[in-house]
Amino acid sequence: MLDAGRSDPAIETPITLLSRAILLEDQGERDEARTLMSQVADMAPDWDEPWLRIGQSWRGEGRRAEAIAAYDAALLRNPNRFESLLARGVLTLAQNPQNAVVLLQRAADVAPDQHQVWHALGYALTVLDQGVAAADALATAGRLAPNCLLYAVDLMDVMRRYGLDEVTSPPEWSDGVRLAMDGRAASSRGAFDEAADLLEAAAILLPDDVLVLKDLAAVYLGTMRPEMAEPLLREATRLLPGDAVTMNDLAVAMARLYRFGEAEALMNQIGGDDALPPQMLFNRGTLRAALGDFEGSRRDIDAAKAATSDLRLALQSECALLPYRSDANAASLRDAMAALGNVLPRDDSPLMRLRPLSAADRDRPLRIGLLSNTLRLHPVAWLTFAGLKALDQTRFSLHCFGHYESSDVFAPDFAQHVAAWHDIDAMTDREAAAFIATQDIDILIDLSGIGDGGRTPIMAYRPAPVQIKWVGTQASTSGVPTMDWLISDRWETPEGYDRFYTEKLLRMPDGYVCYTPPPQAADVSALPAFTNGHLTFGCLNNLAKLTDASLELWARLLARLPDARLILRCPQFSEPRVLERFIGRAEALGLPSSRLTLQGKASHQLFIASYRDIDIALDPYPYSGGLTTCEALYMGVPVITLAGDFFAARHSVSHLSNVGVEGCVATTPDEYIERALAMARDLPGLAALRARLRAQVLQSPLCDAPRFGKNLxxxxxxxxxxYCAVALSAAA
Structure with missing residues (x-):
C-alpha cells in the first residue's frame, strides 16, 4: 500500500513529482521539496518550472545567491518567463539597479498586463532617480490594479518626491483605495478618529489588502487601542505569511495586551538572532525582560547593539531595561541616561521664542505645558491629576500636548481643568517642539520619559524656557542636557543624591506625587491571618520587577516562616507557558511552588481587591512599586521595602514615609527580612495597623490635593x- 499523498514511483511523472514538491514546500518541508524539484529538473532538463520553484524556495529562506542561480537556470530555459524575470530583477536591485531595470523592463514587455511587474519596475526606477519614468510605471500598475493601496501610496510618494503634479494616464482608483488614502492623510495630520473611520470603511471594501489592515492597526496602536489592532494584524499575517514586519507589529500589539508569552513566541518564529534586524532584537529583548528572562533580554540587547549603527536606539533600549537589573545602581543609570541624552537630536539654538522679560514677569500667570500621551487611565494620571487640578487657575493655565482620548475614564474630567489640549502624535519630535514653541509655554513638564509612546526627545530642542521632568518612566535622571529640573522629595533623593542627576532637584516638602484612590475599591478586610491560620505575603508588581534578587530574598523570608504563603499577581501569569517558566525559575531560587499562589490579569477593581487576601506586601528589588505601593496602603496592607539608591528604587520609601509607615523601610536585605518577621509575629499590631491604614492614607499628604497643589x-x-533671575541678569 502506498503512503497517503504519495504516488507510485514507477509511474511518477515530472508533473506529479513537482506537484508533490510544491505541497511539501507549502507544508514548510523545504529541503525535501527542493530535492524533489531537482529530480524534476533532471527528468525534464528543458523545463523552466522546477528551476523557478527552486528559486522561490531559496528566496523564501532568504538565501539570495542560491535563489539567483536557480532563476538564472530558469531563464536559460525560458528567457521570456515574466515570473523569473521579475524575481531576478528584484533580487538584483540592491547590487545592480541598472541591470535590475533591464530585467524588469523585459518582464513588462513580455507581460504588459501584470501589475506587479510594473510596480517593481517603478520602484527600481526610483532607485536610479528616474522620477518621471518611475511615476509612469507605478501609474500603469495602478491602472491594472486600481484596488491596490500600496500602488497608490507609492505613486503619491514618487510624485511628491519629484514635484510631479500629474502623470500621463492617472489611475482611476477604487472607492476603497480613495477612502484608505484619505484615512492615511487624516492620520498624518493627527485626526485619528477621522482616520479610523475612513480606514474602517476602506477595510470593508478591501478586506484582503494588507496595507489597509496595517494602516488601521497603526492608528489603533497609536491611540492605545491594541485590542482593536490585534485582530487586524493577525489577519494581515495570514494574508502575508512570514512577513517579519507584520509579525513584529502583531507582537507589539500582543505585548500591550499583556500577552507577552505569545508575543515572544511570535518573535521567535520570525527567525533566529541572525535573521532579526536590530529593532526587532530590541523588541524581543524588552519582551523577555517583561517575562522575567533577564539573561535572554540582555543577550538580545547586546546583539542588537552590535548590529546597529543607530546609537540612540541602542542606548534608549538599554536604558529602558537597566532599572530592572539586579545590579542596577544610581551611578550606572546616570551615566547611561546621560549618554542617551547627549545623542538626542537638537538644533544649534533653542526653538523657544525669546520674549522680553521684566521684573513684573516673575509673578505673572504662567502657561504650563504637559507633555505626555498618558493623560488618561494610567498610573501617571492616578499620581498627578489631583495635584494638577488643585493648582490655582488664576496663577497657572495648563496646556496638554499628547493624544486626547474622549472615551477615557479620566481624560474628559481633566480636560475641564486645562486651557488647551493639542494632539501632536502625527508630528516628528522637531515639528512638535516647534509647535510647542509657538504656544509660548513658560514651563514644559515631561510626563512620559523614554517609555512606550514617550516624547522626551522633544525636550532636547528646548521649546520652553523652563523644562521639568516629573513622573512617567521616572526611574532615574532623564539625562537630557536641556532638562532643567526634576521634581522629587527628600525621600526619593536625600541630601547628597544630587550627583546622580543631570537636572537640578525640586524637592517637594512632602511626597513628589499626589495619589487619587480608586472610587470602586473594595472595603479593607479583616486580617486574613486570623481566618487562614497562617501569614500571607504578597506582591502585585509586574513580572519584570521580580528579579532573582527579589525571589532569593523572599525565599529566605519564607524559610523563616514555614507556614507562610506568598501570593504573586501580574498579567503575565494568565499565560500557561509564562507560569510554567516562572515556577521553574522560582523553584531554582528556593521558592517552592507549593507555597506560591500565582494569579493573572484582572480588572483594576478585582486586582486591588487581591490585597484583601494579603497580610503583608513585599516590595521587589531594586525597582520598587510606585502606584502598586499606594494601592496596597490604601487597602490596609503595609509594604516592606528595601531602599536602593536610584529614583525607581525609592518609590516605596517616599510613599511609606509620606503616609507615616517608615517602620517598613529597610536598608539591607537582612533588615528587610527582620522587619517582615517582626510584623508577621505581631498579628494584633498588624491587625490594628490594617484597620487604621486607609484613613491614615487619606489624611496624609499623599492624598491631600490642596496641600500638594500649594507645594507644586x-x-x-x-x-x-x-529662570527670570538668570535671564534678567543677562539682559542687564
Whole structure:
C-alpha cells in the first residue's frame, strides 16, 4: 500500500513529482521539496518550472545567491518567463539597479498586463532617480490594479518626491483605495478618529489588502487601542505569511495586551538572532525582560547593539531595561541616561521664542505645558491629576500636548481643568517642539520619559524656557542636557543624591506625587491571618520587577516562616507557558511552588481587591512599586521595602514615609527580612495597623490635593524665578 499523498514511483511523472514538491514546500518541508524539484529538473532538463520553484524556495529562506542561480537556470530555459524575470530583477536591485531595470523592463514587455511587474519596475526606477519614468510605471500598475493601496501610496510618494503634479494616464482608483488614502492623510495630520473611520470603511471594501489592515492597526496602536489592532494584524499575517514586519507589529500589539508569552513566541518564529534586524532584537529583548528572562533580554540587547549603527536606539533600549537589573545602581543609570541624552537630536539654538522679560514677569500667570500621551487611565494620571487640578487657575493655565482620548475614564474630567489640549502624535519630535514653541509655554513638564509612546526627545530642542521632568518612566535622571529640573522629595533623593542627576532637584516638602484612590475599591478586610491560620505575603508588581534578587530574598523570608504563603499577581501569569517558566525559575531560587499562589490579569477593581487576601506586601528589588505601593496602603496592607539608591528604587520609601509607615523601610536585605518577621509575629499590631491604614492614607499628604497643589505651585514658581533671575541678569 502506498503512503497517503504519495504516488507510485514507477509511474511518477515530472508533473506529479513537482506537484508533490510544491505541497511539501507549502507544508514548510523545504529541503525535501527542493530535492524533489531537482529530480524534476533532471527528468525534464528543458523545463523552466522546477528551476523557478527552486528559486522561490531559496528566496523564501532568504538565501539570495542560491535563489539567483536557480532563476538564472530558469531563464536559460525560458528567457521570456515574466515570473523569473521579475524575481531576478528584484533580487538584483540592491547590487545592480541598472541591470535590475533591464530585467524588469523585459518582464513588462513580455507581460504588459501584470501589475506587479510594473510596480517593481517603478520602484527600481526610483532607485536610479528616474522620477518621471518611475511615476509612469507605478501609474500603469495602478491602472491594472486600481484596488491596490500600496500602488497608490507609492505613486503619491514618487510624485511628491519629484514635484510631479500629474502623470500621463492617472489611475482611476477604487472607492476603497480613495477612502484608505484619505484615512492615511487624516492620520498624518493627527485626526485619528477621522482616520479610523475612513480606514474602517476602506477595510470593508478591501478586506484582503494588507496595507489597509496595517494602516488601521497603526492608528489603533497609536491611540492605545491594541485590542482593536490585534485582530487586524493577525489577519494581515495570514494574508502575508512570514512577513517579519507584520509579525513584529502583531507582537507589539500582543505585548500591550499583556500577552507577552505569545508575543515572544511570535518573535521567535520570525527567525533566529541572525535573521532579526536590530529593532526587532530590541523588541524581543524588552519582551523577555517583561517575562522575567533577564539573561535572554540582555543577550538580545547586546546583539542588537552590535548590529546597529543607530546609537540612540541602542542606548534608549538599554536604558529602558537597566532599572530592572539586579545590579542596577544610581551611578550606572546616570551615566547611561546621560549618554542617551547627549545623542538626542537638537538644533544649534533653542526653538523657544525669546520674549522680553521684566521684573513684573516673575509673578505673572504662567502657561504650563504637559507633555505626555498618558493623560488618561494610567498610573501617571492616578499620581498627578489631583495635584494638577488643585493648582490655582488664576496663577497657572495648563496646556496638554499628547493624544486626547474622549472615551477615557479620566481624560474628559481633566480636560475641564486645562486651557488647551493639542494632539501632536502625527508630528516628528522637531515639528512638535516647534509647535510647542509657538504656544509660548513658560514651563514644559515631561510626563512620559523614554517609555512606550514617550516624547522626551522633544525636550532636547528646548521649546520652553523652563523644562521639568516629573513622573512617567521616572526611574532615574532623564539625562537630557536641556532638562532643567526634576521634581522629587527628600525621600526619593536625600541630601547628597544630587550627583546622580543631570537636572537640578525640586524637592517637594512632602511626597513628589499626589495619589487619587480608586472610587470602586473594595472595603479593607479583616486580617486574613486570623481566618487562614497562617501569614500571607504578597506582591502585585509586574513580572519584570521580580528579579532573582527579589525571589532569593523572599525565599529566605519564607524559610523563616514555614507556614507562610506568598501570593504573586501580574498579567503575565494568565499565560500557561509564562507560569510554567516562572515556577521553574522560582523553584531554582528556593521558592517552592507549593507555597506560591500565582494569579493573572484582572480588572483594576478585582486586582486591588487581591490585597484583601494579603497580610503583608513585599516590595521587589531594586525597582520598587510606585502606584502598586499606594494601592496596597490604601487597602490596609503595609509594604516592606528595601531602599536602593536610584529614583525607581525609592518609590516605596517616599510613599511609606509620606503616609507615616517608615517602620517598613529597610536598608539591607537582612533588615528587610527582620522587619517582615517582626510584623508577621505581631498579628494584633498588624491587625490594628490594617484597620487604621486607609484613613491614615487619606489624611496624609499623599492624598491631600490642596496641600500638594500649594507645594507644586511653590515649586513651579521657584523654577520660574530662577529662570527670570538668570535671564534678567543677562539682559542687564
Amino acid at each position: 505651585d511653590d515649586a513651579l514658581r521657584f523654577s520660574w524665578h530662577e
